[in-house]
Amino acid sequence: MTVAIPLSIREALDALSNTPDARLIQGGTDMMVEINFNHLKPHNMIALRRVQELRTWTKNADNTLTIGSGVPYQEMETGELKQLVPALAEAARTVGSPQIRAAGTLGGNLGTCSPAGDGLPVLFALDAIVHLQSADASRKLSIHDFMVGVKRNARNANEIITGVTVPLLDGWQGYAKVGVRNAMVISVASACLAIDKPTRSVRIALGAVGPTIIRCRDAEVWLSEQIDISASTAIDAAVAKEFGRRVALESKPIDDHRSTAEYRRHAVGVLAQRLITRASSS
Amino acid sequence: MNEPLGNEMYTLHINGQDRPVRDAWVGESLLYVLRERLDLPGAKGACEQGECGSCTVLMDGDAVCSCLVMAATAVGSNIVTVEGLIEQNPTMAVTAQAITSQVTDVQQAFIEEGSVQCGFCTPGLIVAVHHLLDKNPDPTELEVKESISGNICRCTGYGRIFAAVEAVVQVRKANS
Ligand SMILES: Cc1cc2nc3c(=O)[nH]c(=O)nc-3n(C[C@H](O)[C@H](O)[C@H](O)COP(=O)(O)OP(=O)(O)OC[C@H]3O[C@@H](n4cnc5c(N)ncnc54)[C@H](O)[C@@H]3O)c2cc1C
Ligand code: FES
Numbered sequence: 365m366t367v368a369i370p371l372s373i374r375e376a377l378d379a380l381s382n383t384p385d386a387r388l389i390q391g392g393t394d395m396m397v398e399i400n401f402n403h404l405k406p407h408n409m410i411a412l413r414r415v416q417e418l419r420t421w422t423k424n425a426d427n428t429l430t431i432g433s434g435v436p437y438q439e440m441e442t443g444e445l446k447q448l449v450p451a452l453a454e455a456a457r458t459v460g461s462p463q464i465r466a467a468g469t470l471g472g473n474l475g476t477c478s479p480a481g482d483g484l485p486v487l488f489a490l491d492a493i494v495h496l497q498s499a500d501a502s503r504k505l506s507i508h509d510f511m512v513g514v515k516r517n518a519r520n521a522n523e524i525i526t527g528v529t530v531p532l533l534d535g536w537q538g539y540a541k542v543g544v545r546n547a548m549v550i551s552v553a554s555a556c557l558a559i560d561k562p563t564r565s566v567r568i569a570l571g572a573v574g575p576t577i578i579r580c581r582d583a584e585v586w587l588s589e590q591i592d593i594s595a596s597t598a599i600d601a602a603v604a605k606e607f608g609r610r611v612a613l614e615s616k617p618i619d620d621h622r623s624t625a626e627y628r629r630h631a632v633g634v635l636a637q638r639l640i641t642r643a644s645s646s
Numbered sequence: 647m648n649e650p651l652g653n654e655m656y657t658l659h660i661n662g663q664d665r666p667v668r669d670a671w672v673g674e675s676l677l678y679v680l681r682e683r684l685d686l687p688g689a690k691g692a693c694e695q696g697e698c699g700s701c702t703v704l705m706d707g708d709a710v711c712s713c714l715v716m717a718a719t720a721v722g723s724n725i726v727t728v729e730g731l732i733e734q735n736p737t738m739a740v741t742a743q744a745i746t747s748q749v750t751d752v753q754q755a756f757i758e759e760g761s762v763q764c765g766f767c768t769p770g771l772i773v774a775v776h777h778l779l780d781k782n783p784d785p786t787e788l789e790v791k792e793s794i795s796g797n798i799c800r801c802t803g804y805g806r807i808f809a810a811v812e813a814v815v816q817v818r819k820a821n822s
């Protein structure tokens with residue numbers, strides 16, 4: 365087994381060409397658990413933690429934001445990133461513990477692609493673009509095409525996820541999650557709501573209630589017919605409740621060791637209702 | 647980029663020293679390497695899945711779970727373990743008693759406030775509390791709770807630990 369520690373994306377791609385079977389490791393918070401418990405015995409590793417290019421973010425001229433795949437959650441929780449993408453900050457703050465948030469990254473969340481990954485509902489609500497790069501090509505994939513199933517994504521083995529681009533919306537956005545306690549908890553059900561006033565769009569994405577993250581397109585359309593989001597986000601309680609009911613109908617939860625399908629469906633409905641109520645009173 | 651590391655040798659920078667790691671499988675966690683190869687048993691291993699925080703160390707200024715760091719990927723990083731805190735904080739406002747007994751002010755406060763029962767969680771908490779107070783000398787109760795939310799203690803019920811943090815805050819304030 366070998367470990368390569370590249371300092372740039374180019375060096376990382378060269379390393380991947382030299383050892384095509386290599387596994388990438390960023391913060392290690394998913395990968396090391398597998399290695400510690402002997403579920404994974406990699407031959408070769410490429411550690412991305414010293415690739416500074418992946419640890420930066422930039423505001424683009426077209427009112428979008430590109431976040432490197434190696435930016436740790438702790439950087440999204442506060443400061444300018446929190447101002448720019450509040451829902452991402454809220455989601456980041458729910459991840460694990462301070463120790464996990466100091467190490468864990470969006471690149472790793474995308475690499476693992478668990479339906480319970482807390483970064484993913486935000487990326488789905490924002491219609492994020494995932495940037496993938498191989499030694500001789502780069503491509504952009506919509507997050508909707510990137511995540512294809514439970515812990516399955518459209519990344520090719522020779523590609524590195526370099527970052528994601530999200531639009532900077534004009535409207536309220538937030539993230540909510542249900543788990544068995546406050547800290548250090550994998551989501552039982554989660555939801556991200558994002559409003560964009562200029563385009564009159566309401567987006568709601570659900571985590572941990574289906575094989576992929578789910579966008580509730582019917583509930584979104586229904587809500588935008590009830591209220592004119594561009595004018596006001598004041599929503600009456602009956603509409604918020606009905607929105608929650610409709611969102612729950614679009615979830616596809618299962619029973620597993622963390623919870624039951626019935627509870628999950630109920631929980632996402634409540635989360636959606638709470639989020640739209642928060643948006644309404646903001 | 648340097649040549650990829652094989653199983654022969656790599657060097658980690660820990661508590662201000664270069665520490666060679668020889669004949670080790672490169673997939674080992676930093677926790678394992680600290681305890682089993684470098685004679686630094688301060689960081690404890692309980693869960694090895696990032697849940698308990700007993701293995702917390704500082705890496706390039708962040709508090710992280712050493713069980714989730716692949717040791718070989720930490721080449722070039724500045725690592726501080728609980729054993730190194732006293733050297734890392736030479737100008738810290740430690741009490742005279744703490745200096746003579748070679749413990750930091752946080753460790754001294756844990757002793758005085760009775761924050762240690764079985765002690766398994768203690769090294770990780772000491773590192774986490776140093777990390778918190780170095781960045782935020784006067785944290786709110788919620789900030790203290792959040793900052794140690796990744797450190798599980800099954801004995802104390804946390805009350806004595808909060809008391810120790812508060813004691814350090816007061817001592818540091820008085821001495822600054
Ligand atoms: C105690 C604990 C609590 C946790 N709590 C939460 C939680 O609350 N919410 C949550 O969402 N997650 C949680 N996690 C899971 C984990 O922290 C996240 O999924 C995190 O985002 C993983 O990021 P990482 O950088 O550490 O990934 P790594 O472990 O480094 O990598 C994960 C996977 O992604 C691949 N990968 C990493 N970077 C890239 C890249 N640039 N290009 C291509 N592939 C890549 C790796 O090959 C690997 O397959 C928790 C984990 C632990 C141990
Ligand atoms: S042993 Fe590392 S967090 Fe428990």
Ligand code: FES
Pocket residue numbers: 761762763764765766767768798799800801802
């Ligand atoms: S003192 Fe026993 S776990 Fe904290």
